Amino acid sequence: MLNINEMVIAHIASAISIFSIRQNDNTLPKNISMIDFILKTMPEDLKPNVTIDLVDSVFSYISATRIDT
Numbered sequence: 001m002l003n004i005n006e007m008v009i010a011h012i013a014s015a016i017s018i019f020s021i022r023q024n025d026n027t028l029p030k031n032i033s034m035i036d037f038i039l040k041t042m043p044e045d046l047k048p049n050v051t052i053d054l055v056d057s058v059f060s061y062i063s064a065t066r067i068d069t
Helices: 004-024 034-041 052-065
Strands: none
Touching: 004 034, 004 052, 034 052
């Protein structure tokens, strides 16, 4: 079973991926930032564990390991 921190990281990573896909497809609501998207999709019980530093860390990791196809 994942602990709270692991669940938050998994959700952030997933939300970043979905945000990027939807941004490329132009299917995002107007004027929504990645942070807003993450927070709107985050389950309420996990929101208190989300920090901007954690989002930045996950985003940096994803960006550094992304393979362009």
